[in-house]
Amino acid sequence: MSFSIEHIQQVAHLARLALGPEQAAHYARQLSDILEMVGQLARADTQGVEPMAHPLEMHQRLRPDVVTETDRREVFQALAPAVENGLYIVPKVIE
Amino acid sequence: MHSLTLKEMAAGLRARKFSARELTQHYLRRIETFDGQINSFITVTAGQALAQAAAADEKLARAEGGPLTGIPLAQKDIFCTQGVKTSCGSRMLDNFIAPYDATIVRKLHHEAGMVMLGKCNMDEFAMGSSNETSWYGPVKNPWDLTRVPGGSSGGSVAAVAAGLAPVATASDTGGSIRQPAALTNLTGIKPTYGRVSRYGMIAFASSLDQAGVVARSAEDAAYVLQAMSGFDPLDSTSVDRPVDDLVAGLNRPIRGLRIGLPKEYFAAGLAPEVRARVMAAVGVFEQLGAVISEISLPNAPLSVPTYYVVAPAEASSNLARYDGVRYGYRAQGVKTLEELYKRSRGEGFGPEVQRRIMIGTYVLSHGYYDAYYLKAQKVRKLICEDFRRAFEQVDLVLGPTTTDVAFKLGAKTDDPVAMYLNDIYTIAANLAGIPAMSLPCGFVDGLPVGLQLMGNYFDEARLLNAAHQYQQATDFHKQMPQAFR
Numbered sequence: 011m012s013f014s015i016e017h018i019q020q021v022a023h024l025a026r027l028a029l030g031p032e033q034a035a036h037y038a039r040q041l042s043d044i045l046e047m048v049g050q051l052a053r054a055d056t057q058g059v060e061p062m063a064h065p066l067e068m069h070q071r072l073r074p075d076v077v078t079e080t081d082r083r084e085v086f087q088a089l090a091p092a093v094e095n096g097l098y099i100v101p102k103v104i105e
Numbered sequence: 106m107h108s109l110t111l112k113e114m115a116a117g118l119r120a121r122k123f124s125a126r127e128l129t130q131h132y133l134r135r136i137e138t139f140d141g142q143i144n145s146f147i148t149v150t151a152g153q154a155l156a157q158a159a160a161a162d163e164k165l166a167r168a169e170g171g172p173l174t175g176i177p178l179a180q181k182d183i184f185c186t187q188g189v190k191t192s193c194g195s196r197m198l199d200n201f202i203a204p205y206d207a208t209i210v211r212k213l214h215h216e217a218g219m220v221m222l223g224k225c226n227m228d229e230f231a232m233g234s235s236n237e238t239s240w241y242g243p244v245k246n247p248w249d250l251t252r253v254p255g256g257s258s259g260g261s262v263a264a265v266a267a268g269l270a271p272v273a274t275a276s277d278t279g280g281s282i283r284q285p286a287a288l289t290n291l292t293g294i295k296p297t298y299g300r301v302s303r304y305g306m307i308a309f310a311s312s313l314d315q316a317g318v319v320a321r322s323a324e325d326a327a328y329v330l331q332a333m334s335g336f337d338p339l340d341s342t343s344v345d346r347p348v349d350d351l352v353a354g355l356n357r358p359i360r361g362l363r364i365g366l367p368k369e370y371f372a373a374g375l376a377p378e379v380r381a382r383v384m385a386a387v388g389v390f391e392q393l394g395a396v397i398s399e400i401s402l403p404n405a406p407l408s409v410p411t412y413y414v415v416a417p418a419e420a421s422s423n424l425a426r427y428d429g430v431r432y433g434y435r436a437q438g439v440k441t442l443e444e445l446y447k448r449s450r451g452e453g454f455g456p457e458v459q460r461r462i463m464i465g466t467y468v469l470s471h472g473y474y475d476a477y478y479l480k481a482q483k484v485r486k487l488i489c490e491d492f493r494r495a496f497e498q499v500d501l502v503l504g505p506t507t508t509d510v511a512f513k514l515g516a517k518t519d520d521p522v523a524m525y526l527n528d529i530y531t532i533a534a535n536l537a538g539i540p541a542m543s544l545p546c547g548f549v550d551g552l553p554v555g556l557q558l559m560g561n562y563f564d565e566a567r568l569l570n571a572a573h574q575y576q577q578a579t580d581f582h583k584q585m586p587q588a589f590r
Contacts, residue, residue: 025450025465027447027450027454028447037456037463041460041463043522047410047522048410048468048477050407051477054407054484054487059483059486061482061485062482062486063312065298065312065489065539066298066299066342086204086432089432091433091434098430100442
C-alpha cells in the first residue's frame with residue numbers, strides 16, 4: 011500500500027486535520043512505510059479465529075440509574091476557549 | 106536521603122530522623138539543581154508538595170498514616186490532577202488545568218498520603234519510545250545526556266534515575282513503562298489490564314492503556330502499586346477482584362519457579378551484549394532455584410504490526426474529542442467550524458500524534474476495516490492464545506525488554522517504523538493484557554540493560570517476588586548515574 015498526497019489529504023480531511031502540502035508529502039512517505047510494515051499481518055493464518063476486542067472477557071457492568079454527578083458546568087466552561095452566557099462559542103455555522 | 110529505599114524512608118520518617126517536609130525540600134532542591142540538564146518535569150508543584158508534606162508530618166506525629174505517608178512521588182503528566190496543569194505532553198492541552206483528580210492521584214495522595222512533587226514530561230499523548238515527541242522538548246537520559254531515556258514515560262524514569270524523585274507513576278500502552286525503565290536502570294511494572302483504574306488517565310488506546318510504577322527496586326514498586334491498585338466503579342473496565350498483598354510475598358524463595366524463555370525473544374535483532382546480560386540473569390535465577398525451559402510464542406513477531414493497527418484505531422477515536430471547542434488548544438482567525446476543527450487539531454497535535462490519528466482513521470475507513478482492523482484483532486487473539494499455552498507450562502516468561510541500550514537523541518526521529526520496533530518485546534503483553542515488568546540486569550559500555558518478566562493475569566505478586574529475589578542476589582539496580590549522585 012502506497013499513499014498518494016491526494017489520498018493523505020482525504021484521510022486528513024476525515025480526521026479533521028489541516029495539513030500543509032509539505033507535511034502531506036512527508037506523511038505520504040511515512041504512512042506508506044508504516045502500512046508496509048503492517049502488511050506483515052497478511053501472512054498470519056487467521057481462518058476461523060474469533061477477533062479479540064478486549065483483553066479481559068468481561069461484561070459491561072450496570073449501575074443503578076441514578077444521578078451521581080454534581081453540576082460542575084461553570085468549572086468545565088471555565089476551561090473552554092470561548093463561552094458566552096453559558097454557551098460554547100464557535101464560528102457561525104448557518105449562513 | 107535520595108539513596109534510601111521507600112521502606113527506609115518510611116522508617117526514617119517514623120523515627121524522626123527527618124520530616125516529610127525535609128524530605129520534600131531535599132527533592133525540590135535536587136529538581137532545581139539538576140532538572141535543567143534532563144528536562145524531566147513539565148510542572149513542579151512545590152507549594153502543593155510542601156502543604157501535603159506538612160499534612161503528612163501531622164499524621165506521622167499522631168502515629169497515623171501508612172507505609173507511604175510523607176514519601177514524595179512524581180506523577181506522569183497523563184494523570185489528571187485537580188487545579189494543576191495536565192498537558193499529556195501536548196500543545197493541545199498546554200492550557201488545560203484538570204478539573205478533577207484521576208483515581209490513582211486520589212489514592213496515592215489523598216489516601217496513602219504521598220507528596221506530589223510535580224508532573225513529569227512524556228511523549229505527546231504517550232505516543233513515542235524516546236520522549237522526543239513532547240511539546241515540552243526531549244528528556245535526556247541521566248546515564249548519558251546525549252541519549253534518549255526511552256518513552257513514553259521518559260520524564261518519569263529520568264526523574265527517578267537521577268534521584269529527583271524516589272518513585273514515579275507511569276503508563277504503558279505498548280511498553281511505555283518497561284522500555285524507558287530498561288534504558289535508565291529502573292524497575293518498572295505494568296500490571297494486568299484492569300488492575301489499576303484508568304479513570305482520569307488521559308486515553309490513548311483504551312483496550313491497551315494501563316497505569317503502573319517506575320521505581321528503584323521491585324520492593325519500592327510493590328509498595329506503590331499496592332496503593333494504586335483496586336476496583337474503581339468509575340472505570341468500566343476496572344476489575345472487581347481483591348488485590349493480592351504485593352509486599353508480604355516478596356521474600357518467598359523462588360525455588361521451583363518455572364521460567365520460560367521464548368525463543369522468538371532471542372532471535373535475530375537482539376544485540377549480542379544485551380543477550381549476554383539477559384542470559385547472565387537467567388543464570389542467577391537458576392542459582393536461586395528456578396527451573397528454566399525454552400518456550401515458543403510463535404505469533405509474538407506479529408505484535409508490532411498488530412499494535413500499529415489496534416492502537417492508532419483506538420487513538421483516532423479517543424482523540425476525536427479535541428475539537429478546539431470545549432477545552433484545549435484553539436486556532437485563531439478561523440472562519441468556519443470545519444476550519445476551527447482542522448486548524449486546532451493541525452496546530453495543537455504534533456507529527457507523531459497526527460500520523461497515528463491518520464493511520465487509525467485509514468484502517469477504520471470503509472473498505473479497509475476487514476483487511477486491517479479485523480485482521481489485527483484476529484492476530485491479537487493468536488498472540489493471546491500463545492501466552493495462554495505458555496502459562497500452562499511455565500509460571501513466568503523471561504526475555505530482554507529492548508533489543509539494545511539507549512540510542513542517541515535524534516537517531517530515529519524521522520523513521521517512524523524504526524522507532525516503533527523499539528517496542529518489539531513489550532507490545533505483546535499489552536495486546537494480551539497480562540502483567541509485565543522490566544528490571545536492571547547489567548550494563549553495556551556504561552548504559553543500562555533491562556530484563557523483562559511477564560506473568561499470567563493478576564500474577565503481579567509473583568512477578569514482584571521473582572524480581573525482588575533477583576535483586577537480593579544482584580546490585581545492578583542500586584547503581585546510580587555518576588553525575589546525579
